[in-house]
Amino acid sequence: MLRFIAALSIVLLLQPTGARADAEPAKTTAFVHVNVVPMDRERVLRDQTVLVRGDRIVAIGRKVEVPTDVARIDGHGTAWLSPGLADMHTHSQTKNDLAVYLANGVTTVLNMGDARAGFVDKIVPAVNHGEVPGPHVYTSFLVDGSPDYNGFVVRTPEEARAFVHLAKTNGYDFIKVYVDLSPEVFSAFAEEGARLGLPLIGHGVRAVRLARQLEQGQALVAHAEEFFYTFFTPPGVEETDTPPDLNRIPEAVALVKRHAATVTADLGTYAAIAHQIGHAEVIAQFLARPDSYFLAPSDRLRWQMSDYVGKSARLEPKLEFLRHLVKAMADAGVELVAGTDAPAVPGCLPGFSLHDDLAELEASGLTRYQVLTTATRAPGAFIERTKHGDRFGLVAPGYRADLVLSSQNPLASLATLRRPLGVMAAGQWRDAAALDALKDHVRESYRQASAGY
Structure with a gap:
């Protein structure tokens, strides 16, 4: 008390007499x-x-x-x-989400794909210039080799080079690669992206594998669990619920260190997935939290329809492995950045989930300085190195x-x-009153939207 x-x-001392709750x-x-x-x-x-x-x-x-x-x-x-703070893996594209991020102390986000043109053309410049409340936004252009997954489908090196030019023209900062690109197309993206200043970030590509991706210059691995799919598991072998041998962790650490790559330490996200698989009641628990008042009605509905609850995987052992992997990377000086996948993954609410991720990192044995680095200094260093732009963090x-x-x-x-x-x-x-006013506005807008149905 x-x-x-x-x-x-x-x-009370910080707020001058007569100060308004909005920004001045x-x-x-x-x-x-x-x-x-x-x-x-x-x-x-x-x-x-x-x-x-x-x-x-x-x-x-x-x-x-x-x-x-x-x-x-x-x-x-x-x-x-x-x-x-910085959340280096988001999928938010609304002014409301960005306001909630800011109210949670998040001043930088990296949109990791699916960023529509209207968001990149209009909302992002307005937020980055302070005309709309929110964190500074960096964006990525998502590409894949199959319509079964996500993003624009790119199947030839020529198309890949053209897409890099298109992304550059439209103001994107990065190219995000997804899992089903061919090796030839990935190489074209890597070469043209390096030439035009749009570095590659994203997933492990199944036909390329993480080792070769990092060799070709992929700057950031979008999830720590990507090492399960395209590093620890041999090509052509189906992924299982059994985690890799802990003795193989130094191999992964050495690979990342050799190429000075960055890894997204998204333990909070993987924990949310692990807890909800096969458990519909966990989604209900997420939605019963007071924080969920700040979740868009469309996202609330999408969470309720999530296919995670229909799966039968048991991911807790692999979550424990990831904790060891991320801790080893932190201790070895790998550049780790915090990221949450919010609001794409049920349980990962814009802004709030970053604090959950930091708590998971601390529970995994990282020092508080190491944890805070993932959401401050490391994201700033990553952007400064890859974009040669603003200094923050x-x-x-x-x-x-x-x-x-x-x-x-x-x-x-x-x-x-x-x-x-x-x-x-x-x-x-x-100040705190102004931040609460941002959240109150978001909550009220969702209340009115829900009342209209």
Whole structure:
């Protein structure tokens, strides 16, 4: 109770008299008397001033001069400022979903395919420029070799090269490969993507295999479990519920390290799948959670019709293997990024599920610094390396001012990030009341939509 009262007091102190609950962008903002978790390494900088101009951090220190005519966010020495969070595997395409992400402290997302042209052309630029509340969005163009799966069907190298040009013209950031591409088509995507600056990300391709994909430059593996399908299981052998031998984990770690690739540590997603297979009641439990008020009615219906519950696989042993694999990768310095597949997988709600993923990573033995790295520094390093673009993921001068203010040190308790005191994205500060207003608007819009049926 005392902790709750203290947190509430900070919120009240942070909000100026007469402040509106919606966003009020300021040209320059000063966070004063805040404890900073910069995430450049495992350390804390106490009682700092962080000066933000526009959407960029310009200064940090105890003696930073603060102009008199700027917005001041006073942490009173008890609030903690850390980088905004990143979910590097999402399928959200609505303004409502993006608002819910932001309200959960998520300031960057990577849309991993199925991103329709209207989303990429209109919503993404508006969000990235701060005209619509949400995280900064990166997008991928999903391609496959068969209509039985997902994305645009591409069957020849010539088509692959043309699709890379099409994706580039339409503003996509990455090419996402799916499981049924031919080796020749994959190679064409890899070559043309490298030439035009659209790196490959995505699944293990069955006819190519992860080792060869990484050799040809695939930058990111979209799921840790892809190693089951196209690395540990021999070609032509059917996948089973039996996990690989733990002694083979060093092989996978060495492969990723050799090619300096990135792996999505999506333990929360795999756990959600493992728990619901063959258990319709688990879907009902997901939908009974208070968080599910922020799930779109269309997604709610799709979750209820999920084919996972009709399957008979038993994935708990493989989930345990994945925990060991991800822990070994983290300890070896593999670049891991958090990702949730929300809202495509039942139980993975936009924004909320990222915190579930971080909790799963911590339960798997990663230190809190390693866990927080997957949602801050590592995503920023991945984007900077592959796109040569914005710098984010650290609290440091020159970096994008994607920031979360919390009542406790997240390196002592990751759970504090579930209820931020405020979030800054695209140069705009929203306190806890403004974040709640975003969620209230989403909830009310879904209530009205449901009442209309």
